Amino acid sequence: MATLDANIPKGPLKDKWTNHKNNINLVNPANKRNIDIIVVGTGLAGGSAAATLAELGYNVKAFCFQDSPRRAHSIAAQGGINAAKNYQGDGDSIYRLFYDTVKGGDYRSREANVYRLAEVSANIIDQCVAQGVPFAREYGGLLDNRSFGGVLVSRTFYAKGQTGQQLLLGAYSAMNRQIGRGKIKMYNRHEMMDVVKVDGKARGIIARNLVTGEVERHGAHAVVVGSGGYGNIFFLSTNAMGSNASAAWKIHKKGAYFANPCFTQIHPTCIPVSGDLQAKLTLMSESLRNDGRIWVPKKKEDVEAIRSGKLRPTQIKEEDRDYYLERRYPAFGNLVPRDVASRAAKERCDAGYGVNQTGEAVYLDFSSAIERYGKEAAHVKGLDENDKSLVEKLGKEAVANKYGNLFQMYEKIVDENPYETPMMIYPAVHYTMGGVWVDYNLMTTVPGLYAIGEANFSDHGANRLGASALMQGLADGYFVLPYTIGDYLSGDIRTGAISTDTKEFELAEKEVIERLDYFVNNKGEKPVDFYHKRLGKIMWNKCGMSRNAETLKSAIDEIKALREEFWKGVRVPGTRNEFNEELAKAGRVADFMELGELFAKDALEREESCGGHFREESQTEEGEAKRDDENYKYVAAWEYKGEPSEAVLHKEDLVYENIELKTRSYK
Amino acid sequence: MNLTLKIWRQKNSNSKGKMVDYPISDISPDMSFLEMLDVLNNQLIEKGEEPVAFDHDCREGICGMCSLYINGEAHGPDRGVTTCQLHMRKFKDGDTIYIEPFRAKAFPVVKDLAVDRSAFDRIQHAGGYISVNTSGNTQDANSLPVQKEHADRAFDAATCIGCGACVASCKNSSAMLYVSAKISQYALLPQGKVEAEERVQSMVNQMDAEGFGNCSNTGACEVECPKGISLENIARMNREYFKAKASTKD
Numbered sequence: 001m002a003t004l005d006a007n008i009p010k011g012p013l014k015d016k017w018t019n020h021k022n023n024i025n026l027v028n029p030a031n032k033r034n035i036d037i038i039v040v041g042t043g044l045a046g047g048s049a050a051a052t053l054a055e056l057g058y059n060v061k062a063f064c065f066q067d068s069p070r071r072a073h074s075i076a077a078q079g080g081i082n083a084a085k086n087y088q089g090d091g092d093s094i095y096r097l098f099y100d101t102v103k104g105g106d107y108r109s110r111e112a113n114v115y116r117l118a119e120v121s122a123n124i125i126d127q128c129v130a131q132g133v134p135f136a137r138e139y140g141g142l143l144d145n146r147s148f149g150g151v152l153v154s155r156t157f158y159a160k161g162q163t164g165q166q167l168l169l170g171a172y173s174a175m176n177r178q179i180g181r182g183k184i185k186m187y188n189r190h191e192m193m194d195v196v197k198v199d200g201k202a203r204g205i206i207a208r209n210l211v212t213g214e215v216e217r218h219g220a221h222a223v224v225v226g227s228g229g230y231g232n233i234f235f236l237s238t239n240a241m242g243s244n245a246s247a248a249w250k251i252h253k254k255g256a257y258f259a260n261p262c263f264t265q266i267h268p269t270c271i272p273v274s275g276d277l278q279a280k281l282t283l284m285s286e287s288l289r290n291d292g293r294i295w296v297p298k299k300k301e302d303v304e305a306i307r308s309g310k311l312r313p314t315q316i317k318e319e320d321r322d323y324y325l326e327r328r329y330p331a332f333g334n335l336v337p338r339d340v341a342s343r344a345a346k347e348r349c350d351a352g353y354g355v356n357q358t359g360e361a362v363y364l365d366f367s368s369a370i371e372r373y374g375k376e377a378a379h380v381k382g383l384d385e386n387d388k389s390l391v392e393k394l395g396k397e398a399v400a401n402k403y404g405n406l407f408q409m410y411e412k413i414v415d416e417n418p419y420e421t422p423m424m425i426y427p428a429v430h431y432t433m434g435g436v437w438v439d440y441n442l443m444t445t446v447p448g449l450y451a452i453g454e455a456n457f458s459d460h461g462a463n464r465l466g467a468s469a470l471m472q473g474l475a476d477g478y479f480v481l482p483y484t485i486g487d488y489l490s491g492d493i494r495t496g497a498i499s500t501d502t503k504e505f506e507l508a509e510k511e512v513i514e515r516l517d518y519f520v521n522n523k524g525e526k527p528v529d530f531y532h533k534r535l536g537k538i539m540w541n542k543c544g545m546s547r548n549a550e551t552l553k554s555a556i557d558e559i560k561a562l563r564e565e566f567w568k569g570v571r572v573p574g575t576r577n578e579f580n581e582e583l584a585k586a587g588r589v590a591d592f593m594e595l596g597e598l599f600a601k602d603a604l605e606r607e608e609s610c611g612g613h614f615r616e617e618s619q620t621e622e623g624e625a626k627r628d629d630e631n632y633k634y635v636a637a638w639e640y641k642g643e644p645s646e647a648v649l650h651k652e653d654l655v656y657e658n659i660e661l662k663t664r665s666y667k
Numbered sequence: 668m669n670l671t672l673k674i675w676r677q678k679n680s681n682s683k684g685k686m687v688d689y690p691i692s693d694i695s696p697d698m699s700f701l702e703m704l705d706v707l708n709n710q711l712i713e714k715g716e717e718p719v720a721f722d723h724d725c726r727e728g729i730c731g732m733c734s735l736y737i738n739g740e741a742h743g744p745d746r747g748v749t750t751c752q753l754h755m756r757k758f759k760d761g762d763t764i765y766i767e768p769f770r771a772k773a774f775p776v777v778k779d780l781a782v783d784r785s786a787f788d789r790i791q792h793a794g795g796y797i798s799v800n801t802s803g804n805t806q807d808a809n810s811l812p813v814q815k816e817h818a819d820r821a822f823d824a825a826t827c828i829g830c831g832a833c834v835a836s837c838k839n840s841s842a843m844l845y846v847s848a849k850i851s852q853y854a855l856l857p858q859g860k861v862e863a864e865e866r867v868q869s870m871v872n873q874m875d876a877e878g879f880g881n882c883s884n885t886g887a888c889e890v891e892c893p894k895g896i897s898l899e900n901i902a903r904m905n906r907e908y909f910k911a912k913a914s915t916k917d
Contacts, residue, residue: 052801067722068788070829071730087809123803130805132797132858134822141812159822165729166825173796180792188785211777240724275695279702280726409728412745412752415697478801527712529705573717578679579778581720582712 004257004637004652007439008112013658014094017116020440021483025490032057035489036498038205038220040192040247042069042175044168044470045453046226048477051174054183056482058489061218062175063187063207065242065584070172073228073240074473077164078285078406080146080156081470083121088145092153094118099659101468104150104337105433105461106611106627107661108260108635110654112440113458120479121471125157127478133170135159147290148466150337150666156467161285161406167470171477190216191584192247193512195223195254195449198504202251202449206505206512210584213577215513217505219498221489222448224481225251226473229432229454231264233592233599234544235536237429238270238283244588245595248436248455256444257637257650259457260434261595262603265464265612266545267430268341271413271423272361281428282413284364285406286466289334291369291399292423294341295321296353296362306355313355313363313422324348332666339463339612339625340666342427346545347623349426356424365422370395427545431469433460433612434602437637437652441484442476445639448488452476457635462611516576519586524571528585531566535559535589535596543600548616552604556597556645563593597644605649608632629661668694668755671763672707674719680775680783686765696756700743701726701733703755720779726751728893731828734835735780736767741832741891749830749893769835773842773878784831786877787845793873794866795849797858817855824851826894833888833896839880844888846874847904848896854907864911871908 009020027035035058039050042064050062064072086092097118102109125143129135135157136144145154159166178184189210196204196217204219230245231237252258269284297303298320305311324344326333336344345362354360374395378385385391396419400407410418436444436451438458443450453473460468542555566589574580609618609625610632618626635652669692677684691710694703701723708718724732728749735750737743743753758764766780774782799805813821827848834842850867853859859866882901889898 048801055800055802066724066730066732067784068731068829070788071724071732073725073730076725076727076729085808120803125808126805127799127801127803129808129811130797130799130858131801132821132853132856134818134825134852134856135808136822137813137815137818139815141814141818142809159825162729162826165828166822169825173791174801176788176791177796177798179788180794186788188788211783238727240730241726242724274697277695277698277702277706279699279705282727408747409752412728412748412754413699415754415756479803525713527709529709571712571715573712573715579720579781582718 004437004635004650006110006652007441008110009440013111013115016112017119024484024487027486027490027493029057031493033059034496035059035492036061036220037222037224037485038063038218039224039226040205041072041226041228041455043072043074043226043228043453044171044473045455045477046224047072047168047171047175048474049224049226049452049481050184051171051178052478052482053485054178060178060184061187061220062184063190063192065189065191065210067188069175069186069188070169072168073243074168074470075165076240077470078161078283079148079287080158080163080467081124081167082148082155082465082467083125083157083471084118084155085122085125087143088154090153092155096153097121097155100151101459101465102461102659103664104465105463106625106664107461107629107633107656108263108610108654109461110458111656111658116480117459117472117475120475123479124471124474128167128170131170131173133159133166146287147335149286149289149335149341150332150465156287158287161287161403164470167474171474192227192250194508195251196505196508197254197446198502201447203498204500204505206508208512211579213575213580215509217500217509219500219505221492221495221498222450222485224450224452224485225436225455226452226477227455229435230592230595231429231432233535233596234429234539235533236273236278236281236540238267238281241280244591246588246591248451249591249595251436251444251446251449253640255446255640256449256451257437257639258435258598259437259635259637260602261599261638262543262606262613263433263462263611264429265338265431265433266342266427268338268345268427269364269425270428270430271410272356272426273358282409283428283430284410284423284425286338288364288403288406291402292334292364292366293323293368294325294334294362294364295323296348296355298322300352303353303355307357322353329666336666337463337465342545343614345427361424361426363422364425366399366418367422370399370419373398431464433457433462433464437635441487442481443484443488450481450485452481462613515587516583519570519572519583520574520576522570522572524569526569526571528570528572528582528589531562531570532589532592534562535593538562539596539599543603546614546616547603549604552600555600556604559593559597559600566590566593594644598638598647601644601647602636602638605636606632627663668696668758668760670694670758670761673763673765674780675767676719676779677776679778684776694755696754698755699726699751700737700753700755701751720777720781722781723751728752729828731830734769734782734830736769736835738765741769741835742893747893747895749828769831771834771840771879773840774831774834786879787829787831787842789877790842790846790870790873791849794869797853798862811857813856821852821855824848824855824896824900827896828894830893832891832893834879836887836891837880838885838887839883841882841888842874842879843882843901843904844892844896844898846870847900850904850907851900854903863907864914867904867907867911
């Protein structure tokens with residue numbers, strides 16, 4: 001088993017990034033004009049990278065499968081973005097953000113990357129404000145903050161429940177400026193089908209125009225993949241319908257190692273599954289846990305009465321409610337990290353305390369927040385704090401101000417008013433910490449091929465803290481990749497334009513077309529969704545919130561069998577040369593079928609519990625996750641060898657020089 | 668629920684389209700409208716027919732990708748939601764539902780119910796940004812206080828999702844609500860004021876060049892906007908535009 005070198009700069013942690021920037025090679029402005037870079041994906045990472053690279057003078061080609069870069073799924077992020085600004089004066093610092101992130105990730109992330117992330121975090125806020133991102137402000141005109149799970153400070157900047165939207169539109173506006181200048185050429189409704197390697201280096205991609213169906217060759221000196229995570233492998237997730245792993249999986253098959261695929265985040269506060277024909281799940285922002293209290297009834301008879309509609313949750317007396325997070329984790333209460341909150345909800349529901357028909361829901365209750373805010377507002381306005389209906393009215397206004405859009409979304413989906421009745425929530429797949437392996441420069445194991453944002457693996461370890469995804473996406477795209485990529489490209493200033501008229505491009509294009517033809521010519525009977533749903537069920541039941549060796553082994557067998565069935569039985573109507581969404585979907589699901597197997601293999605190999613990866617064999621007496629630092633303190637990076645089952649494991653040892661490894665406790 | 672769907676089918680932008688009837692049964696009122704179309708599409712595929720093309724992605728009302736003109740209204744009969752958040756409980760058993768694409772000269776049909784809204788992007792390329800480099804070497808975020816009321820109103824304008832319901836609802840196919848939302852967001856913030864004059868002129872010029880119509884103040888756009896973008900923004904854009912015209916230097 002080989003070990004991997006992450007190329008982490010030497011020297012003290014706090015100087016690494018500065019020294020590295022001082023020492024890497026740069027490309028002079030005149031030469032940048034002769035260098036082309038392809039960016040796949042236009043979310044926070046891809047969009048910000050494309051804009052910044054273009055500003056620096058490179059020629060950028062950006063690709064997205066949506067009809068506009070503004071629609072990338074970063075847009076759906078709700079709660080906020082972390083930054084070590086310490087505007088609240090509550091003791092925050094770069095070190096504390098770094099520490100919280102490593103601890104939150106259950107000591108499975110890379111120290112140097114996380115420190116750099118914390119270091120550039122403050123600049124992100126400055127940058128976004130300068131771009132006109134309308135963050136929430138206080139009456140004095142300065143920026144407001146709130147808290148997120150797993151931390152004891154308020155460092156989250158936000159724009160109501162639409163922070164991702166506002167940040168993405170900021171990056172989109174920066175892209176628009178460069179598109180207007182002709183420095184970015186934008187390819188909407190285009191899907192990357194494969195990466196092309198020439199002499200071992202990434203030199204372009206094969207893309208498909210989703211409107212005409214045309215297969216195109218695009219050459220470049222470097223390729224950056226910012227295509228997001230693979231949560232849709234579960235079929236039901238909070239990801240957008242089009243979110244897919246294909247770009248990441250395709251580069252994996254061409255030599256990029258895939259790291260920690262089993263590290264998946266199951267988000268604790270989502271709207272519960274309602275039926276078999278449901279296509280997607282909706283997240284309720286973690287920011288709601290600032291003010292909402294999570295509970296189930298203490299007594300089974302109350303649970304029964306609620307399920308049968310004889311009792312309403314508001315009729316359950318205070319002393320008959322089990323605020324289980326506050327009970328189990330008094331120090332962090334409702335703001336424990338996501339993995340802990342999700343498992344705790346599962347534990348209560350498995351024990352029979354779930355409050356809906358399926359037994360898979362808990363309450364998220366705002367009544368005490370409404371009362372608290374209402375009293376405060378009454379006090380500020382000099383009104384009667386004991387007037388119940390007034391307090392309720394003012395409290396509801398305050399809650400609407402903070403979370404209005406989320407409450408509205410809940411009401412539209414569930415048809416219940418969350419201001420009056422507690423919300424029902426249950427964990428759902430949300431984010432993938434695992435991804436393409438990258439070194440400190442964000443380069444994959446293929447020279448000239450980079451992975452940024454959720455598509456890579458580096459910063460969140462085994463569990464991501466809330467409001468850190470936006471931070472990482474923008475850090476990678478605005479402040480890290482645009483500089484580290486220069487180090488590589490400095491060797492390319494004499495290369496000249498990359499021709500696509502070569503045998504490498506020809507071969508890659510041929511393979512792409514063959515696969516597309518296979519699907520449209522296959523004499524199958526069932527639509528793509530039929531197989532995707534079944535894959536999702538295997539993943540959720542056997543590789544979901546808790547896993548054991550037996551279920552993982554059977555998952556591997558089942559996925560293999562399903563994959564065979566899929567290739568034989570899938571029916572894709574229409575042709576290759578037209579707008580054909582089923583054809584695009586078929587390709588994405590085919591890739592999920594392979595990634596799913598590697599996912600299960602990785603989970604099986606890691607015989608410890610850490611973060612979002614809970615192995616039933618490895619738990620404490622109280623049912624908490626039990627890490628095994630002696631044997632598993634490494635990144636598992638898999639090399640493709642023809643079949644997912646043949647993948648070869650490479651280990652990157654995680655070295656902690658600045659943080660002492662501890663048992664993660666939120667009690 | 669059992670329903671009759673009348674759906675616009677059009678092979679591509681060059682071909683002629685027509686309405687086609689599809690009966691559908693056993694629809695649960697808790698399903699979303701697009702989940703209902705998913706069911707229809709999977710039934711069509713199993714029967715060997717071509718599924719109906721429609722745009723959609725996040726399915727939580729924020730990406731702006733979904734569209735559809737349902738029973739004569741952009742995003743259907745519910746208020747303050749996109750089509751993906753519309754639920755079947757808004758319809759009755761036995762209903763006939765008309766489903767058409769967003770129609771406007773500037774939004775050509777790609778296929779069936781999917782339209783090309785890249786004109787919206789091109790208006791943004793013309794000036795929908797603040798010219799600041801992404802180097803991060805800007806001033807500290809708190810060095811420039813912004814009055815909360817202005818920040819909140821800028822935010823309200825910025826919540827536009829660019830879906831195009833305003834254009835589809837307008838008898839003139841005007842994009843004024845969409846364009847004015849971006850103009851307003853920047854005009855209300857000190858960071859955006861520096862380039863306000865050039866911005867409003869270039870964006871309005873591009874809007875006209877794309878073939879969008881004019882505003883005749885009927886307010887249909889505001890009613891149908893899933894994000895409740897206010898007409899006030901159009902008034903602000905007009906003020907900004909006249910101000911810019913009056914002070915334009917040669």
